[in-house]
Each structure stands twice: as C-alpha cells, then as structure tokens.
Amino acid sequence: MPASDPLDVVQRVLQILDDGSFTTTYKLAVMLALVELCFEEAAVPGPTGAVLTTPQLADKVLELYWPQVRAYGPHGLLQQSNNAPHQVGGRTLPVLIAHWQAGVGAGTTTLPYPVARRRPEFATLRDEVERVLIRMPLPKLQRVGGVHVPWLYEITWDDEPAPTDARLRRYQQTGTGFDNAVRLKPGVFEAFSRLAPLLRAFIQQRWVEKVTALNPVDDAGVALAEHLFGVDRTSLEATRGPLAELQAGRCFYCGDALRGATHVDHFLPWARFPDNGLANLVVADARCNGQKSDRLAGPEFLRLWRDRLTAETHPLEHIGARLRWDVGAERARGAARSLYLALPADARLWAGGARSVAIDRGLLDALLAG
Numbered sequence: 324m325p326a327s328d329p330l331d332v333v334q335r336v337l338q339i340l341d342d343g344s345f346t347t348t349y350k351l352a353v354m355l356a357l358v359e360l361c362f363e364e365a366a367v368p369g370p371t372g373a374v375l376t377t378p379q380l381a382d383k384v385l386e387l388y389w390p391q392v393r394a395y396g397p398h399g400l401l402q403q404s405n406n407a408p409h410q411v412g413g414r415t416l417p418v419l420i421a422h423w424q425a426g427v428g429a430g431t432t433t434l435p436y437p438v439a440r441r442r443p444e445f446a447t448l449r450d451e452v453e454r455v456l457i458r459m460p461l462p463k464l465q466r467v468g469g470v471h472v473p474w475l476y477e478i479t480w481d482d483e484p485a486p487t488d489a490r491l492r493r494y495q496q497t498g499t500g501f502d503n504a505v506r507l508k509p510g511v512f513e514a515f516s517r518l519a520p521l522l523r524a525f526i527q528q529r530w531v532e533k534v535t536a537l538n539p540v541d542d543a544g545v546a547l548a549e550h551l552f553g554v555d556r557t558s559l560e561a562t563r564g565p566l567a568e569l570q571a572g573r574c575f576y577c578g579d580a581l582r583g584a585t586h587v588d589h590f591l592p593w594a595r596f597p598d599n600g601l602a603n604l605v606v607a608d609a610r611c612n613g614q615k616s617d618r619l620a621g622p623e624f625l626r627l628w629r630d631r632l633t634a635e636t637h638p639l640e641h642i643g644a645r646l647r648w649d650v651g652a653e654r655a656r657g658a659a660r661s662l663y664l665a666l667p668a669d670a671r672l673w674a675g676g677a678r679s680v681a682i683d684r685g686l687l688d689a690l691l692a693g
C-alpha cells in the first residue's frame with residue numbers, strides 16, 4: 324500500500340496518534356522527531372525511499388525533551404508517563420535526562436541544547452536514549468488497534484523480540500551487529516518535509532493534552548505549551564555579542580548601527596523551524612525584529628544569510644567553537660529549502676520595513692540550490 328499522497332500520510336499519522344494505547348509521550352516525541360528530521364532534509368536516499376538512523380532519532384528526541392526537563396513551577400518535573408517512575412525499567416526519558424544531568428552531565432542543566440550536545444559526556448545519554456527508542460517506541464509506534472502496520476517506516480527488528488541491552492551496547496561500541504536504519508515508506512519523506520509546520524503544531528497540541536492529563540495542572544493552555552515548546556530567548560544571550568561583532572555592529576536586516584535594545588532573531592522563524600543553532604540566529608534591532616515577526620524573509624535577506632553559511636572563512640564555525648555552540652548549517656539549509664520551496668505561488672515574503680515581495684521561484688531555487 325504505497326502512500327505517495329501527502330494526505331494519505333497525514334491520515335496515517337492521525338490514526339496512529341488517535342490510537343489511545345500509549346502510556347507515555349514517546350509516541351508523540353518519535354513522530355515529531357521523524358517530521359523534524361524530514362523537514363531538515365536529514366534523511367539520505369535509499370533504494371526504496373529515504374532512510375534515517377536511530378542515532379539521528381535519539382538526538383532529535385533528546386532535543387525535544389531537553390527543555391521539558393526544567394521544573395514547571397511548583398509542579399517540578401512534569402510526568403510524561405502513566406507508569407510510576409520508580410518502576411523497574413519504567414524510568415521515562417525526561418527522568419532519564421534529569422538523572423543524567425544530576426550525575427555524569429552535571430552542570431549542563433541550564434545549557435541550551437546546541438551547547439549541551441557538544442559535551443563529550445553527552446554520548447552516554449544519547450546512547451541510552453537510542454537504546455530506549457529501539458526497544459520501546461519504534462517497534463510499537465505503528466501498532467493501531469493491536470495490529471502492526473508499517474505505514475510510515477520499516478525497521479529490521481520489528482518482528483523479533485526486542486534486541487537485548489547487551490547486543491545494543493555492543494553495536495554502539497563497534498558499529499556492527501545491528502541495522503540502525505529507519506526506512507521511510509514511499510511518500511513519507513516528501514509529506515513530512517512539506518507539511519512539517521502543520522504536523523508540528525498538531526503533534527505539539529496532542530502533547531500538551533497528554534501532559535495535562537498526566538499532571539495536576541489546571542492551565543492546559545498557553546503557559547504549558549510555552550513551557551514544553553516555547554523558545555527560551557534568555558538562553559540565546561551568549562550569542563548576541565559574537566553575532567553582533569560578525570555583523571560589524573549592524574542590524575542584519577536594515578544595516579543600521581545597532582544601538583539600544585538588540586534582539587537575537589531566528590532567521591527562519593521559530594514557529595516554523597524551532598532550532599537554536601548558530602546558523603539560524605542573526606542580530607537585529609527592535610524595529611526590524613518586530614516588523615519581521617514570524618514571517619519568512621525575502622530573497623535579498625536570504626542571499627545574505629546563505630552567503631554567511633557558505634563563507635570560506637566559516638565565521639560561524641569560529642563562533643561555535645568559541646562558545647561551544649552547535650552551528651547546524653546543514654539542518655538550517657535543509658529547513659530553508661523545505662520552507663521556501665513549499666510556499667504557494669502567491670505567498671509574499673518580508674522585504675524590510677512594511678514592504679513585502681512576491682515569490683520569484685527561479686530566484687529562490689537558485690539561492691537554495693545544493
């Protein structure tokens with residue numbers, strides 16, 4: 324049953340998420356991670372379709388849970404499972420992350436994810452999360468009404484007993500003995516990359532509902548959504564100075580000298596690409612930041628942004644090394660392609676101030692090539 328129509332793919336996602344037989348938010352996390360990785364064009368083409376790997380998924384799932392491990396006011400760490408956390412094997416991913424932060428990863432609790440993931444000790448956490456994903460949600464996600472239907476992806480360990488922890492540790496040490504490919508079914512990559520902003524909003528809403536059901540919180544709305552998925556702007560503070568320096572003290576958009584309040588702006592709007600890698604950050608004055616809002620910037624700005632990513636001197640890599648901050652140039656370039664090239668022909672882009680411009684498909688194609 325090939326799913327080449329994006330609407331078929333969305334229907335399958337709905338069916339999976341509507342199936343109530345899951346006790347944690349893992350299903351939502353894995354589904355959202357799959358969507359995000361397709362959106363970032365992180366998959367590589369395989370003989371029958373796009374292929375992701377379990378380490379990629381572990382990294383993305385960790386990124387999603389990372390900010391959620393912060394205490395939610397008096398509620399502390401929010402429950403993301405029906406299972407009691409002390410149950411053997413019942414340690415949920417957020418609890419596992421919090422445990423790591425209190426031990427091997429001491430001092431990383433307040434770090435933004437792009438910084439934390441560059442720590443050498445981070446590998447132990449990513450490996451552990453990968454083992455959880457392989458054993459639990461990946462083989463179970465596509466079980467609807469008790470029947471297993473590989474609608475979205477195929478994995479080689481679906482039909483066998485879950486791989487033992489020992490086998491997975493061996494694979495992680497040697498890179499052999501386990502096929503870590505998650506082979507997406509035809510059409511899934513295309514649907515996920517094009518419909519990511521829509522699917523993201525939908526999955527996040529379900530996630531908020533699930534966490535609300537699992538915790539005694541009474542504000543099932545904006546505050547909780549902001550806690551789980553909102554951008555933590557204060558955490559971007561360290562990037563402001565170096566980025567302003569890179570821009571010679573000028574606003575990325577209008578080019579005026581930066582004075583007064585300056586903002587670290589997500590070039591690809593956070594609402595469409597929730598990523599704090601350096602590649603997606605620019606510094607802007609309050610006026611441009613406010614005027615651009617959540618819109619996509621026009622070709623003039625896109626060219627500037629692209630040139631910054633491809634500059635031979637790799638200024639962002641230097642800043643990244645200095646701040647120990649992830650750059651994420653490939654992710655950002657992939658996301659930009661997914662966003663701009665999926666725009667309808669009559670969409671308009673922000674061109675500075677109160678101006679907007681119509682889409683020039685040929686120009687966008689050229690700017691986003693490769």
Ligand SMILES: [Zn+2]
Pocket residue numbers: 574575576577578579607608610611612
């Ligand atoms: Zn400006």
